Amino acid sequence: MTDSNDMRGDHSRRQPPGAQRLFLVTESADAGGAPLRALELDRAPRYLRLGAAGVPELLARPVRADADIVLEVVDAGARPLVLVQQSPGCGGAPRVNGTPMPPLGFLRSGDQMLICGRLLHVASFTRPPVAPVTANMIGRECPLCRGPVGDRDEVYVCPCGWGPVHWRSEPGEDGSDVLECATLLRECAACKRPMILEERWDDVPVFD
Ligand SMILES: [Zn+2]
Numbered sequence: 103m104t105d106s107n108d109m110r111g112d113h114s115r116r117q118p119p120g121a122q123r124l125f126l127v128t129e130s131a132d133a134g135g136a137p138l139r140a141l142e143l144d145r146a147p148r149y150l151r152l153g154a155a156g157v158p159e160l161l162a163r164p165v166r167a168d169a170d171i172v173l174e175v176v177d178a179g180a181r182p183l184v185l186v187q188q189s190p191g192c193g194g195a196p197r198v199n200g201t202p203m204p205p206l207g208f209l210r211s212g213d214q215m216l217i218c219g220r221l222l223h224v225a226s227f228t229r230p231p232v233a234p235v236t237a238n239m240i241g242r243e244c245p246l247c248r249g250p251v252g253d254r255d256e257v258y259v260c261p262c263g264w265g266p267v268h269w270r271s272e273p274g275e276d277g278s279d280v281l282e283c284a285t286l287l288r289e290c291a292a293c294k295r296p297m298i299l300e301e302r303w304d305d306v307p308v309f310d
């Protein structure tokens with residue numbers, strides 16, 4: 103991947119910060135353009151269509167109800183999954199990880215679908231679950247330093263709800279230090295999920 107900005111949709115408002123976002127990634131057909139094409143999967147049904155030259159599209163409405171592959175992100179534990187439904191009339195001999203696609207199944211980041219000879223990879227993008235404090239967090243105790251969260255601080259809240267932990271506190275008028283407590287932790291104290299301290303793509307395929 104040369105430029106992750108090409109792969110970032112403007113969908114962040116729909117999801118809580120830190121939620122893992124799932125994408126279908128294929129080799130781009132455009133000569134000289136971005137090497138990868140990434141389509142963001144959604145927490146609502148999306149209908150997969152292979153357009154001209156096999157370029158995949160995700161549509162909000164059915165293409166042909168008897169011949170669709172429907173993909174929907176569902177939250178299941180720490181990591182979201184993609185629910186895949188294949189209609190009986192679906193052509194293209196779809197396969198998942200090398201075996202025929204069942205009528206109903208789940209995909210996770212790192213899985214592959216082969217449809218009409220087109221390979222689609224499921225990849226994921228995660229960013230730190232960091233945001234300005236909300237009114238109900240002001241004054242709550244940071245679990246690391248035991249200091250209060252201020253109204254102008256940025257805080258880390260684990261996707262499981264644990265926190266708020268100082269991500270970057272506003273320095274006090276008395277010259278007190280900026281607190282970056284979240285960066286000192288390895289994992290969430292509640293769910294044991296590793297701390298997400300930087301933006302990260304996972305399972306992005308490498309094409310020659
Ligand atoms: Zn703290």
Ligand SMILES: [Zn+2]
Pocket residue numbers: 260261262263264290291292293294295
């Ligand atoms: Zn957690």
